[in-house]
Amino acid sequence: MSALQVANAIEIAWNPSSDQALKSQAFEYLSQLRSDPSGWPVCLNLFTKSPPQPEIVRHASLEIVNSAAQAGMIDLASLAVVRDGLLTYLRTVYGPDGTAAPDAPYIQNKIAQTVTFLFSALYANGWETCFDDLLGLTYKSSASSTRDNPFGIVFYLRVVNSIHEEIGDVLVSRSRGEQDKANSLKDLIRERDMQKIASSWQEILSAWRDADDTVVEMCLKAVGSWVSWIDIGLVVNQTMLDLLFQQLGRAEKQELREGEQRVRDAAVDVFTEIIGKKMKPADKIEMILFLNLDSIITQLSNSPPARKPIHLQVRYRSG
Numbered sequence: 001m002s003a004l005q006v007a008n009a010i011e012i013a014w015n016p017s018s019d020q021a022l023k024s025q026a027f028e029y030l031s032q033l034r035s036d037p038s039g040w041p042v043c044l045n046l047f048t049k050s051p052p053q054p055e056i057v058r059h060a061s062l063e064i065v066n067s068a069a070q071a072g073m074i075d076l077a078s079l080a081v082v083r084d085g086l087l088t089y090l091r092t093v094y095g096p097d098g099t100a101a102p103d104a105p106y107i108q109n110k111i112a113q114t115v116t117f118l119f120s121a122l123y124a125n126g127w128e129t130c131f132d133d134l135l136g137l138t139y140k141s142s143a144s145s146t147r148d149n150p151f152g153i154v155f156y157l158r159v160v161n162s163i164h165e166e167i168g169d170v171l172v173s174r175s176r177g178e179q180d181k182a183n184s185l186k187d188l189i190r191e192r193d194m195q196k197i198a199s200s201w202q203e204i205l206s207a208w209r210d211a212d213d214t215v216v217e218m219c220l221k222a223v224g225s226w227v228s229w230i231d232i233g234l235v236v237n238q239t240m241l242d243l244l245f246q247q248l249g250r251a252e253k254q255e256l257r258e259g260e261q262r263v264r265d266a267a268v269d270v271f272t273e274i275i276g277k278k279m280k281p282a283d284k285i286e287m288i289l290f291l292n293l294d295s296i297i298t299q300l301s302n303s304p305p306a307r308k309p310i311h312l313q314v315r316y317r318s319g
Contacts, residue, residue: 044061120166
């Protein structure tokens with residue numbers, strides 16, 4: 001097979017005006033490609049090729065790589081090849097001194113899904129630098145001293161949120177083996193990288209708190225989702241709380257932009273998750289007193305947007 005054949009098949013399959021007979025042949029070809037061990041390298045090259053292929057070709061190509069990986073058709077050594085190819089691409093597009101235009105959000109989500117699978121397979125098997133590699137994308141240049149690259153930051157946060165869904169989201173149904181693996185990966189993150197991840201949240205919120213609502217909202221969502229399974233002290237500390245209170249302060253405004261509303265709601269969700277975290281009852285009470293929760297609720301209740309529903313749910317879970 002050739003890259004040209006694969007690209008043509010994808011374009012025919014997803015072109016609404018394609019001849020139905022040709023479309024059927026294209027779908028059949030792509031179906032066979034998914035089960036062909038020689039298919040994924042061609043598709044990986046199609047995705048990372050420069051100049052870039054049409055978006056539908058790139059999205060479908062990466063989906064075929066994902067399918068092969070999840071079906072166990074790519075061994076660990078070859079998964080490392082996929083990782084290296086994607087990291088090279090990500091540094092070219094999102095990293096320091098990147099020159100290419102960022103991908104559409106739906107393609108970024110597909111790349112984040114692939115990176116999450118690679119993390120799951122390789123973090124305990126040779127990819128110890130996973131978070132260092134991703135954090136490297138958050139700088140505009142090698143000389144940057146602050147996390148000043150919005151495109152790289154957004155992609156990093158997409159992966160961080162995707163990793164939580166993979167290993168930390170309690171609403172996701174997992175087999176016993178899958179849950180054991182998720183727990184092992186969470187332990188490994190706590191041991192290796194949790195401090196630097198939490199520090200990155202503080203750095204991002206500090207640098208972008210008034211500059212980009214999308215960055216701030218995504219960062220708050222990461223904090224709110226991860227807080228259930230990390231050391232509470234990484235979030236409930238004066239530096240982080242000051243940053244969170246600054247975002248809650250938007251509730252004082254008479255009128256909020258749409259992005260500001262989402263940021264405010266994400267900040268409320270962080271406090272909801274903090275209060276809902278499993279803790280010993282005495283520790284929970286001590287934390288509530290430290291947070292001065294009564295003051296937070298009063299602030300929200302007296303704010304102009306409170307005429308619209310804002311709910312800070314206090315859940316006393318002990319464990």
